[in-house]
Every structure is written in C-alpha cells, then in structure tokens.
Ligand SMILES: Nc1ncnc2c1ncn2[C@@H]1O[C@H](COP(=O)(O)OP(=O)(O)O)[C@@H](O)[C@H]1O
C-alpha cells in the first residue's frame with residue numbers, strides 16, 4: 001500500500017455514523033477523491049480497507065481526532081504511547097473519539113508500516129489566554145485538567161487561513177460560526193483563537209443537532225440525585241436526544257426542520273437555535289471588544305440562508321446588516337453596503353488542513 005515514492009495522503013474523519021474521507025496528491029495537495037460512506041461496526045474494517053485500496057499509493061493516513069487534552073497541542077505521528085493517551089480521552093468526546101481512534105486502530109493492525117498522523121480539534125485553541133480557559137472551580141479540580149478547550153479547531157484553522165488571504169480582514173476581530181451537526185462559535189484575533197463557545201467537552205455552548213449546549217450544572221445534579229437518571233442514560237440524553245432533535249420532537253436535520261417550521265415545536269427549536277448563537281456572539285464580541293468579521297461555515301452555516309438571516313437580524317446592535325439577496329444566493333460576502341461588519345459564507349475544509357499538517361510533519 002505504501003511505498004517510498006508514494007504520492008498520496010489519505011485523510012479520514014470518522015464519525016459516529018459516517019466516515020468522511022479525502023485523498024490528496026502529496027505534491028500540491030490537490031484533491032484526488034472525496035467521499036462519505038455510512039458505516040456499521042460490522043463493515044467498518046472492510047470500508048476502510050476499500051478506501052485505502054482505492055486511494056492508490058498512500059504515503060500516510062491523517063485522522064481528525066476530536067479531543068487532544070492538555071498534551072496534544074499539535075499534530076503527532078501516532079505511536080503506542082500517544083495512542084494510549086488519546087484513548088484515555090475517549091470519555092470526553094463520546095460521540096467522536098472512539099470512532100476516530102477505531103479507524104487508527106484498525107489501520108495499525110492491518111498496515112503497521114503505514115504512518116498515521118493525528119490532528120486534533122482542540123489544538124487550534126491553544127492560543128487562548130489562560131483566563132479564557134478557566135472555570136470558576138477550586139484548584140483541586142482545576143489541577144485535574146478541568147478547563148475549557150474548544151473544538152472544531154481544524155475548521156477554524158481553515159477559516160483563519162482563508163481570512164488571512166482577504167486584505168480587509170487582516171488584523172480584524174472575527175467570530176466564526178461552525179454550524180454542522182456539532183456547532184460552535186470561535187472568537188479569533190488576527191487569525192488566532194481567543195475564545196470558544198465549547199468548553200471541556202463538545203457538549204457545551206450552542207444548541208446542536210442532538211446535543212443540548214450550555215446547561216446549568218445544577219440541572220445535571222438534579223437529574224442524577226432527584227430524578228434518578230443514571231450517568232449513562234443522562235450522557236445519552238444530553239448528547240443524542242437533546243438539541244434540535246429534542247426540542248422539535250421531529251428531527252436533528254435542519255433541512256427537515258425548515259420544511260416543517262409551521263409546527264410550533266419546530267419553530268421553537270429553530271428560534272432557540274438562533275438565540276443560542278446570538279447570545280454566544282454577544283459573549284465572544286465582549287471577549288474581542290468589538291467585531292469586524294462574522295463567518296458562517298459548515299452544513300447549516302453554508303447552506304441555510306434562513307438561519308443566517310434570523311441570526312443576523314438580531315445583531316443590528318453590533319453593526320451587522322446583511323443584504324437579503326446576497327444571502328439567498330449564498331454569496332461569499334453577504335453584508336449590506338452600510339454594514340459595519342463584514343459577513344462571510346465560507347465553506348470549510350478540515351480535510352485539507354489535515355493534509356497540510358501531514359505534509360509538514362512528514363517533511364520534518
Ligand atoms: N441545505 C441545508 N439547509 C439546512 N441545513 C443543512 C443543509 N445542508 C446541510 N445541512 C445541515 O448540516 C448538518 C451537517 O453539517 P456538516 O458540516 O456536514 O456536519 P458534520 O460534519 O458534523 O456531519 C446537518 O445537520 C444538516 O441538517
């Protein structure tokens with residue numbers, strides 16, 4: 001599979017139900033192939049093998065690994081020691097980490113000679129000031145690594161690179177909204193992460209497809225001590241049954257919700273989703289002490305004009321004003337002429353960022 005003159009990088013983003021992959025030509029990082037396949041535990045190894053085989057001469061495989069904890073602030077070539085530590089973080093990202101690492105494990109078993117590189121969602125946020133990583137907890141808990149991390153870092157790294165290429169955004173105060181199945185907001189100053197709506201885990205912050213987002217920790221304690229909901233059941237409820245799915249009672253898929261918005265529970269779910277975003281923007285704009293650029297990215301951010309419209313309609317006080325036609329056309333810039341804030345719709349590309357890291361690491 002691999003050879004000295006191998007010329008391709010395979011990038012794997014293994015999620016709970018789908019396996020996204022991309023194949024890049026190692027020289028110029030042009031895309032040779034991209035795909036998304038549904039997986040079941042029974043077919044996982046065969047699916048990976050088929051993707052690897054089809055990719056051709058693969059020099060290395062890169063993986064998105066969602067939680068890097070305190071240790072992984074940059075991509076690493078996977079070895080026994082660092083892989084064990086990645087596994088120890090699995091409980092902190094139960095929807096992601098087990099699947100991310102399963103792909104690494106399966107490939108290591110079948111192809112021990114093939115270099116594998118892990119790229120972390122948390123790493124981009126390592127530039128945050130210490131204050132923005134703290135919870136108001138006693139030292140005995142903070143010493144155990146209970147702190148804010150932030151996720152979707154590979155996506156924000158891509159956005160940061162794209163903004164760097166836009167002269168008007170240089171030196172700017174930017175809030176990027178990654179609105180996919182998981183959703184978060186990130187404040188960036190001069191392209192570096194300053195703070196994020198996600199914290200210790202990817203459960204915090206915005207309302208998501210099936211995750212609850214910000215909650216009063218007292219509510220969690222109440223569920224356990226007074227409602228008798230055990231930790232496993234509660235974990236499943238907060239990660240898999242909450243968010244858009246839980247509030248609407250209909251679907252986790254924003255496309256389905258927008259089609260059925262006449263139903264009161266669905267409209268409420270959409271309104272709450274937008275409210276959480278607007279509140280997060282308020283908090284992050286305070287961290288930045290202003291706002292120059294707002295970016296929408298990922299599935300909902302890139303494709304749902306209605307959501308962008310509803311969010312931006314609540315941000316006039318920040319100087320945000322969008323052009324409805326440009327928004328409906330998903331234009332790259334959707335601000336109105338008199339808007340004080342540039343509003344961008346930028347398709348993200350986490351796989352390409354992983355390929356860049358692979359090239360750098362392998363050259364080193
Ligand atoms: N045209 C669309 N309108 C509204 N939502 C969309 C549209 N296309 C995709 N989405 C939403 O985007 C989400 C998936 O986004 P994506 O960035 O691919 O997430 P992930 O990588 O977490 O799977 C889904 O919840 C889907 O409902």
Ligand SMILES: CC(=O)OP(=O)(O)O
Nearest residue numbers: 151152180181182202
């Ligand atoms: C970290 C996270 O929430 O990722 P995703 O959006 O892919 O679920």
Ligand SMILES: [Mg+2]
Nearest residue numbers: 180181182298
């Ligand atoms: Mg995603």
